[in-house]
Amino acid sequence: MxxxxxxxxxxxxxxxxxxxxxxxxxxxxxxxxxxxxxxxxxxxxxxxxxxxxxxxxxxxxxxxxxxxxxxxxxxxKSKAKVTIIGQFAYTNNPEGIPVGQAYCASCYENDEALKSFAIVNTIAACSKCKCTVHFMEAKRIMTPELFESIKAEHSHIIKQL
Missing domain, CATH: 1.10.287 (Helix Hairpins)
Incomplete structure (x- = not known):
């Protein structure tokens, strides 16, 4: 036009x-x-x-x-709200509840980068900082129900940013 x-x-x-x-x-x-x-x-x-x-x-x-x-x-969107649970960072849904795949908490805390884990055998390594975690934990998909369960039992490891 x-x-x-x-x-x-x-x-x-x-x-x-x-x-x-x-x-x-x-x-x-x-x-x-x-x-x-x-x-x-x-x-x-x-x-x-x-x-x-x-x-x-x-x-x-x-x-x-x-x-x-x-x-x-x-x-x-680029400044997505994130919740850190132990060694993992999860993006929050619009209600502020962490959901989806796990990202490296260390990378997010250092430079707000959401870096995924590469799985090799029973180890998952961050694609950026190379920190390692157990592969089952890295593969876990966070759901609102799982978050509520973790929050009830381990609230001390949860940090919402």
């Missing part, structure tokens, strides 16, 4: 320029009536250009607002 609007604006400016050039080159043979008609055409063309420019400004303003909204949404 903005490209069409820009083309319309440029076409209007060209028409206004052509009319202006015609008026500049006009000889004295132009009578007042013809001169008035040409000036009215010029004013109408410039009015259309002004309307199109305003429409373009409005559209660009809306696009800027949408970009800002999406950037804010992206920033919120």
């Amino acid at each position: 903005p490209i069409n609007t820009i083309n319309t604006i440029l076409s209007g400016v060209k028409s206004a320029t052509d009319i202006g050039q015609l008026l500049v080159e006009a000889h004295s043979s132009y009578d007042k009536a013809q001169l008035k008609i040409e000036i009215e055409k010029l004013v109408d063309t410039l009015h259309d250009v002004k309307k199109q420019t305003r429409a373009l400004e409005d559209e660009l303003y809306e696009k800027d607002r949408e970009i800002k909204r999406l950037n804010e949404k992206l920033e919120q």
Whole structure:
């Protein structure tokens, strides 16, 4: 849409320029009536250009607002709330309950990086800092029910960030 609007604006400016050039080159043979008609055409063309420019400004303003909204949404996602349970970090759902796969708590605490574990035999190693944990713990998918169970029995190992 903005490209069409820009083309319309440029076409209007060209028409206004052509009319202006015609008026500049006009000889004295132009009578007042013809001169008035040409000036009215010029004013109408410039009015259309002004309307199109305003429409373009409005559209660009809306696009800027949408970009800002999406950037804010992206920033919120990148700053996901996290709960640390022992050696593991879990992202929180909208209700603030940790869910999903386990990430390395050490990496998250050091640089807020959510790094997963690579499993080799019975050991799981962080893909970044290489800390190791038992593979069964690293494979555990956190659910709200499991979190409530852990919270009831081991609340001292839970740190919500």
